[in-house]
Amino acid sequence: MRHIGQAGKMFTLSAVASVLLLAGCGSTPKSQSKPVEVKPSPIETTQVDDNVTPEHKLLEAKRVWARTRDKNQRDTLLLEAADLYLQNQQPVLAQQVLFEVKEDGISSANQSYYSLLITKAYTDLPGAAPEELLAMLDNVIETDETAYQKAELQTKLYSQQGNLAAAANSVLKTRLSDEQKVEQVWKWITSLPKESLNAIGEEYPALAPFLTLRELTEQYASSPIKLANNLQQFTQVYRGHVLENALPEDVVKASKLTDAGANDIAVLLPLSGRLARSGQVVKDGIMAAYYTDVEKRQDEHLLPRLRFINTNGADSQELITEIGDTRFIIGPLLKETIESLIPNLPIGVNVLALNRPDELPDSSLRQSTSYSIATQRADVDNEASNVDLAEPKTQDEIGALDLPVSLNYYGLAPEDEAKQLAELIFKKGYRAPIVIAAQNSLYQRMDDTFKTHWKALNSAENKQRANITSVTFNDSNSLREGITQALDVAQSNERINQIEYMTNDEVYNMPRSRRDIDAIVAFSSPQDTELLNPIIEASLNPFDGKQVPVYATSRSMDYDSGKNQWRDLQNVHFxxxxxxxxxxxxxxxxxxxxxxxxxxxTMQKRLFAFGFDAYQLLPQLGMLNTLKYLSHDGLTGNLSLNQRGEVVRKQPQAIIRNEKVRMLSE
Structure with missing residues (x-):
């Protein structure tokens, strides 16, 4: 259809106005002795015909009204004109027609058609309220055609609201192909929190098969073979459902994975030298996880052969010689060892690195269908030893897996905690934090990461400015001074002193801290945090009486200091x-x-947990690489993989109350 332009708009307005003017000035039909009940009739929206334009419909409405004074017929034609404008991508003209029809009053016979068109006209308009438009759709009577259009509009509006379960339920009623429906519903279902799935299943029974499929993949995350067998039963149970012939692509890939088959594992750690003690603790964690598997399986022939290789003082060629034909590697632990070793590994080696290089290799090297191993970050090294814990299987069996190279990176990076803290307090609605950081490279890195991510979170809400007050310190004096200045307590004291001087009377008042501050974030050592928290509590005297929460990371916690620490950290969240x-x-x-x-x-406990989780991740990494919504509930946190092959670690929240650590659910 051609674009009407300004002349067309004027024609539309004059045409609609003239039709409605006739409604007001023309002769009125004779009154009926008995009221006629007008029932809404099923509607089918107008399909665009090359020979029919919206203007034709407007003129026809004018002629019909002049000839018959039939308001329902006239308004139906006007609504058809609005429908054609929408199909021609001219929503402004459609909105004008719909406005004029509404002004003249909408009969019950046309209410359904009008509600559908008004929702279409305003759904994509900035500032439109999804809840109001969804309420309009409740008036739409569903026929074959309008049911599809209603479902499409509901899908869009529910997704705008963030109600992904309702949006997924609506997608199933659209005209999309089975493959398209499954792709969209699965994307939304796998993005929902696990704890919400039961309630969603009760509210939307049509989504039950998708929820069951997600539970199935979570249950058999460590065994692709068992997943494949259970998928066959699943498709039989849900015969005739869209999932029977259109399973999600990632689930199909996961079911075709080969079970781990990691018969020979090389663990690369610093086992001598400066970091020997730390490397040994990571090794202890790996061994503890290994023996936990022994107890579960009770058949050591099914367990891999572990070989510990000392990385201290060894160059990449020496390490490659030590690794030999082994196709599964946990480690190395040190960043520089990873950066020198990884590029030189032969094709087919799967690595779970225990650190992250500054720049990750090309993601094309990682294959989501492969089995992989990842590596964690920590600062560690130790002495060499080889430990054979089970009979190895033949190299032919390992080679038969035909696994491409796969890299994953598992770390205890402090920057990750700073990022999680930013998301945590932003989600709670805080927008004006004070960020206090020690002048130390570790805490400055955390400070930089927090601020960068905080700005990104604000940008996502279209806020140009991230409201952060920064404080840095290098001793207790600069710490106290920085906090009092940031809280504006010093200025408040000065104002009180000025009033006393001017009035020559003592002012009975307390210095007040700033009203806008809603949270305080600390990146500091356990010792500095113990000093910091009492200073904050002494400086805070808010106008409304509400306490400003203090947040910290695990780097501010030392579980070896005794009860005095918990007393000084009262009410600190971490x-x-x-x-x-x-x-x-x-x-x-x-x-x-x-x-x-x-x-x-405390540090040894963290490194032990790190090694334990690294080993336990091993049989699940193939699935985690393929089904990104899956996670492993480990000692170091809830672990999942992102698109860059990094292990994402989400840690639980806690608070110090009455000199004890107490878990928080949110």
Whole structure:
């Protein structure tokens, strides 16, 4: 259809106005002795005909009204004109026609058609309220055609609201192909929180097969073969459903994976030299996870052969010689070792690195259908030893897996915690934090990461400015001074002193801190945080009486300091590993660890958990690389993989209350 332009708009307005003017000035039909009940009739929207234009419909409406004074027929033609304008991508003209029809009153016979068109006309308009438009759709009577259009509009509006479950439910009622429906519904279903799935299944029964499929993939995350077998049963149970012949592509890929088959694993750690003690603790964690598998399987022939290779003082060629034909590697631990070794590894080697290089290799090297191993970040090195724990299987069996190279990176990077903290307090609605950071390279890195991510979160809400107040310190004096200045307490004291001087009377008032500050974030050592928190509490005297929460990371927590620390950290919120939280679910393991390794300090506990999780991730990495919504509930946190092959670690929240660490659900 041609574009009407300004002349067309004037014609539309005059045509509609003249039709409605006739409604007001023409002779009125004779009154009926008995009221006639007009029932809404099923509607089918107008299909564009090359020979029919919206203007034709407007003129026809004018002639019909002049000849018959039939308001329903006239308004139907006007609505058809609006429908054609929408099909011609001319929403402004459609909106004008719809406005004029509404002004003259909409009969019950045309209410359904009008509601559908008004929703179409305003759905993509900036500032339109999705909830109001969804309410309009409740008036639409569903026929074959309008049911599809209603479902399409509901899908768009629910997704605008962020109600992904309702949007997924609506997609199933659209005209999309089975493959398109499955792709969109699966994308939304796998992005929903796991704890919300039961309620969603009750509210939207049509989504039950998708929820069951997600539960199936989570249940068999460590065994592609079992997943494939259960998928066959699934398609039989849901015969006739769209999922029978159109399973999600990533699920099909996951079901075709080969079970881990990691028969020979090389673990690269610094086992001598400066970082020997740390490397040994990571090794202890790996061994503990190994023996946990022994107890579960009770058949050591099914377990891999572990070889520990000392990276201290070894160059990449020496390490490659030590690795030999092994196709599965955990480590190295040090960033520089990773950067020198990875590019020189032969094709077919799968690596779970225990650190992240500054720049990750090309993502095309990672294959989502491959089995992989990842590596964690920590600062560690130790002495060499080789430990054979089970009979190795033949190299032919390993080679038969035909696995392409796959790289994953698993780290305890402090920057990751700073990013999680930014997301946490932003989600809680805080927008004006004070960020306090020690003048130390570690804490400055965390400070920079927090601010960068905070700006990104604000930009996502179209806010040009991220409202952050920064404080840096290098000793207790600069810490106290920085906090009081940031909170405006010093200026408040000055104002009180000025009033006393001017009035020559004592002012009975307390210095007040700034009203706009809603959270305080600390990147500092445990010792500095113990000093910092009492200073903050002494400086805060808010106008409304509300306390400003203080947030920290695990780098501010030391579980070896005794109760005095918890007293000084009263009401501090923080994130840390589940393994260090009270009442975690690994109590039997903790008792065994305490018996085997007495008096582990806080850092050693973290490195032990790190090694334990690295080994446990091994049989699941193929699935985690393929089904990105899956996660592993580990000692170091809830672990999943992003598109860059990095292990994303989400840690639980806690608060210090009454000199004890208490877990928080949110």
């Amino acid at each position: 994130v840390d590993m589940p393994w260090l939280m009270p009442s975690h679910k690994w109590q039997p393991l903790e008792q065994e660890v305490q018996q085997a390794w007495e008096n582990q300090n």
